[in-house]
Amino acid sequence: MTSTLEVIKVGIADMNTVKAPQIIRTSGLGSCVGVIIYDEIKKIAGLAHVMLPESSLAREQKINKAKYADTAIIELLALLLKMGACKTNLRAKLAGGAQMFKFSGGSDLMRIGPRNVEAVKKELIRLNIRIISEDTGGSSGRTIEFNPETSLLNIRTVNQGTKDI
Amino acid sequence: MNYMNTISSVHLDILKEIGNIGAGHAATALSTLLDKKIDMTVPDVKIVTFDEMMDMAGGPENIVAGVFLRIEGEAPGSMFFLLPIEQATAFIQDMLDDQHFDLQEWQTNELALSALQELGNILSGSYLSSLSDFTKLSLYPSVPALSIDMVGAIVSFGLVELSQVSDYAIVIDTAFNEEQKMEKQEVRGHFFLLPDPDSFSIIFQALGVSDHD
Numbered sequence: 001m002t003s004t005l006e007v008i009k010v011g012i013a014d015m016n017t018v019k020a021p022q023i024i025r026t027s028g029l030g031s032c033v034g035v036i037i038y039d040e041i042k043k044i045a046g047l048a049h050v051m052l053p054e055s056s057l058a059r060e061q062k063i064n065k066a067k068y069a070d071t072a073i074i075e076l077l078a079l080l081l082k083m084g085a086c087k088t089n090l091r092a093k094l095a096g097g098a099q100m101f102k103f104s105g106g107s108d109l110m111r112i113g114p115r116n117v118e119a120v121k122k123e124l125i126r127l128n129i130r131i132i133s134e135d136t137g138g139s140s141g142r143t144i145e146f147n148p149e150t151s152l153l154n155i156r157t158v159n160q161g162t163k164d165i
Numbered sequence: 166m167n168y169m170n171t172i173s174s175v176h177l178d179i180l181k182e183i184g185n186i187g188a189g190h191a192a193t194a195l196s197t198l199l200d201k202k203i204d205m206t207v208p209d210v211k212i213v214t215f216d217e218m219m220d221m222a223g224g225p226e227n228i229v230a231g232v233f234l235r236i237e238g239e240a241p242g243s244m245f246f247l248l249p250i251e252q253a254t255a256f257i258q259d260m261l262d263d264q265h266f267d268l269q270e271w272q273t274n275e276l277a278l279s280a281l282q283e284l285g286n287i288l289s290g291s292y293l294s295s296l297s298d299f300t301k302l303s304l305y306p307s308v309p310a311l312s313i314d315m316v317g318a319i320v321s322f323g324l325v326e327l328s329q330v331s332d333y334a335i336v337i338d339t340a341f342n343e344e345q346k347m348e349k350q351e352v353r354g355h356f357f358l359l360p361d362p363d364s365f366s367i368i369f370q371a372l373g374v375s376d377h378d
Contacts, residue, residue: 011214012219012225014216027224027315028226028315028321029317029318030317030319030320030321030322031322031325051321051328052325052328052329058329059330067328100312100318101312112325140314142318143226158228158313158314158315159313
């Protein structure tokens with residue numbers, strides 16, 4: 001592995017796209033979900049760091065599309081198609097949606113991680129994008145890095161080590 | 166209307182005072198508990214992006230011991246008490262009177278975990294009760310929850326309420342240090358107070374300041 005690979009960083013409630021040999025990463029996913037949509041043949045990938053399940057929760061006038069599962073994925077799809085990705089080649093991988101804290105009272109707010117995962121999956125299915133692998137749930141934070149060259153998603157956690165999916 | 170636009174410098178000063186009173190009491194409690202001198206910085210009130218907020222606590226991947234609790238009552242919000250691992254280890258060693266304790270084995274050490282949780286409980290409780298006295302608002306803490314993980318993963322959880330309204334957070338941040346006899350120590354703990362969006366006007370009104378000054 002050379003250290004000259006350019007890493008594009010995606011912040012919280014943000015999205016971006018890359019083309020090999022660039023790689024794309026987002027750090028410290030907790031209840032948020034990192035969704036990667038990629039074209040294995042064109043070696044193009046996009047990552048969205050989704051914070052909330054639905055834009056109907058929004059109480060702001062101007063919506064940040066990257067923040068909500070239902071607006072982020074369709075926007076990411078549009079960006080990838082604009083870059084020349086082929087719709088039928090698109091696949092998805094996802095990670096995150098942990099429940100960082102355990103409380104006795106299980107309000108909706110506390111279940112935000114699993115709700116984010118459900119919303120992301122629902123939207124991918126609706127858009128006919130096949131989910132190849134996922135590492136979701138649990139109670140650990142994750143830092144993820146996707147390499148469009150290999151289509152591997154590397155997941156790093158504090159307590160559970162590192163793995164590729 | 167974006168709630169950020171209604172915040173003036175007078176409001177920021179009030180929030181700073183809230184941090185000062187709350188963290189002041191918490192630092193005193195910590196100092197008593199550990200029988201050590203604790204230094205506290207002047208509170209910082211900032212309007213920051215979510216990413217900037219992670220950076221305030223050492224970046225999204227920085228590993229910390231974090232105690233999180235929801236503030237319930239008249240002005241709901243979230244509160245974090247974040248400690249660098251080294252500092253958390255030192256505090257637990259003192260509390261348990263066991264200098265061999267290593268936070269690396271925290272997962273298997275129930276006693277250490279509950280000590281840390283209790284520390285969070287005492288500190289956030291004293292922060293909140295002084296805040297409640299100052300504003301005359303009824304505020305009470307949820308049971309605190311503990312996690313040792315990346316800053317991003319811990320803090321983003323407290324942003325869920327806020328993120329439905331804005332891409333910015335108003336953070337009342339107070340950093341503190343254990344006073345060292347030698348050189349100034351860089352390791353810092355943080356209190357983050359994050360009122361829910363609707364709570365700001367309730368807090369300001371309780372203190373006799375109009376919303377739109």
